Amino acid sequence: DGGITQSPKYLFRKEGQNVTLSCEQNLNHDAMYWYRQDPGQGLRLIYYSQIVNDFQKGDIAEGYSVSREKKESFPLTVTSAQKNPTAFYLCASSIRQGSYEQYFGPGTRLTVT
Amino acid sequence: QQQVKQSPQSLIVQKGGISIINCAYENTAFDYFPWYQQFPGKGPALLIAIRPDVSEKKEGRFTISFNKSAKQFSLHIMDSQPGDSATYFCAASTGGGSNYKLTFGKGTLLTVNP
Numbered sequence: 152d153g154g155i156t157q158s159p160k161y162l163f164r165k166e167g168q169n170v171t172l173s174c175e176q177n178l179n180h181d182a183m184y185w186y187r188q189d190p191g192q193g194l195r196l197i198y199y200s201q202i203v204n205d206f207q208k209g210d211i212a213e214g215y216s217v218s219r220e221k222k223e224s225f226p227l228t229v230t231s232a233q234k235n236p237t238a239f240y241l242c243a244s245s246i247r248q249g250s251y252e253q254y255f256g257p258g259t260r261l262t263v264t
Numbered sequence: 265q266q267q268v269k270q271s272p273q274s275l276i277v278q279k280g281g282i283s284i285i286n287c288a289y290e291n292t293a294f295d296y297f298p299w300y301q302q303f304p305g306k307g308p309a310l311l312i313a314i315r316p317d318v319s320e321k322k323e324g325r326f327t328i329s330f331n332k333s334a335k336q337f338s339l340h341i342m343d344s345q346p347g348d349s350a351t352y353f354c355a356a357s358t359g360g361g362s363n364y365k366l367t368f369g370k371g372t373l374l375t376v377n378p
Contacts, residue, residue, distance in 0.1 A: 155307075157307075191273065191370055191371070192370060193270075193353060193368040193369055193370040193371050194308070194353065194366075194368040195368075196365055196366075199365065209365070241307050241308070243307075251296045251298070251313065251357060252298075252310055252313075253310070253366060254310075255300075255307030255308050255309065256307050257305075257306055257307050258305070258306070258307050260305075
C-alpha cells in the first residue's frame, strides 16, 4: 500500500526534552511538509522540503528543526525552545513542490508536560 | 493575518439536510481552492477542489460554489449523512514554484444528527 506513515501515534515527553517525530512516504513524492494543528486554529505550516537535502521554513518554524536526507523521510524535531509544543502534528507530501494536491499522514499527537 | 476566513466554526444538521460552509479569501493570486475532510484522530483527506475559472464543481453529494468577484467559495453537502460528521477545512494556494504553499481556514466541525 502506498501512503504516508507517521509514528508514533501518541508521544509523551517531559518539558525541556527534544523529541523527533517520524514521517515516511512511499509515494515517490518530491515535496514533503510538516503542519501543526491546534483546536480551532486550522493547519499551520512548520517546514517544507522540495527535494532531498533542501528545506524551507514555514509560518511557525521557531523551535522546530527538520532534515531531508532521503526522499522518503522527513523527520521533525521539536526542540526545548518550542514554547507550546503540545499539539497534533501532521506530515504531508505532494508529487512535487507546486503540485496542488497534498496527501496527509495520520498524524502524531505530542503531549509535553 | 488570516488569509482564508472560514465560517461557521461549527454546524449541526439533520440527516438529509444541506450543510453549507463558507470561506472568504483576500489574496487575488490564489488559484486553487481545495476542501479537506478530517475525521477525529486522522489526517485530513482531499475532498474536492476548484480552480477560479469555473463557478461550480460537483462530485456526488459535494459541491463547491465559487464567486471570484466576491472572493468567496463554499462547500455544499447535499443529503447530509451521519457519516459526513467531521471537520472540514477550506484552503487556498497560489500557483506552483518555490513559493507554493496551502493556506488553510480554521475549520468547521460538522455534526449530522440521525
